[in-house]
Amino acid sequence: MTSLDSVLVFDKDGVRLTVEDAVATVALTNPAKRNAQSPALWRALTEAGRSLPGSVRVVVLRGEGKSFSAGLDRQAFTPEGFDGEPSFLDLARGSDEDLDAVISEYQEAFTWWRRSDIVSIAAVQGHAIGAGFQLALACDLRVVADDVQFAMRETSLGLVPDLTGTHPLVGLVGYARALEICATGRFVHAQEAERIGLANIAVPVDELDGAVQDLSAALLAAPRDAVIETKALLQGATDRTYEAQRTAERAAQARRLRDLAGLGD
Secondary structure (H helix, E strand, O other), X not given: OOOOXXXXXXXXXXXXXXXXXXXXXXXXXXXXXXOOEOHHHHHHHHHHHHOOOOXXXXXXXXXXXXXXXXXXXXXXXXXXXXXXXXXXXXXXXXXXXXXHHHHHXXXXXXXXHHOXXXXXXXXXXXXXXXXXXXXXXXXXXXXXXXXXXXXXXXHHHOOOOOOOOHHHHHHHHOHHHHHHHHHHOOOEEHHHHHHHXXXXXXEOHHHHHHHHHHHXXXXXXXXXXXXXXXXXXXXXXXXXXXXXXXXXXXXXXXXXXXXXXXOOO
């Protein structure tokens, strides 16, 4: 539901973006199809990222209905595909360069959630399968309901996860467990998701919205610039040596101290 204080930014192709003060909500709005995904939906998600006002600090991603997202709409694999779109079978007949460009465009819907100027939270209930799992992984944080069912089913279809989900999955659970989850396509439920680091918080389904609101409020309690600098430090930590991370910490802290003293640029 959109509150009376929320501003509707757009609502199309199965995606609705609303903004209330410093919190934006991106909702998947096709519960009849369990929020199955399509190229049109991915373009709308990309537009949502580009449409965020500069005042937004927290972005909540949710799916309406009983499922977060059951993954790619299987219509993509039919000869006719989607209206106005090339079918995946047609795409497969194109050149490597053309196919790479198309997949890169699709991936843009999954990349902006980790921007340094926002913190993104996926509120996940029910099915989060394939592309739905990868969309939840695209966010910084995940709050899940106790009925959640994560699964990476691409391998069982003869495909690979290609919507940016492999990097965060390995980062969260490690290579061996990520391989096992992807190669078997099995379900990961709420208790395991929280235990292995896929979920930050697991709550009863009727407490999901409240838990997300509490987390959003906690994130907004800290000064914005401090959160931005901290997020950047943490995002770069795995690619830096210990000494390089020490240097990055010193530089970031110097910027913060100068800003607090009114000596910033």
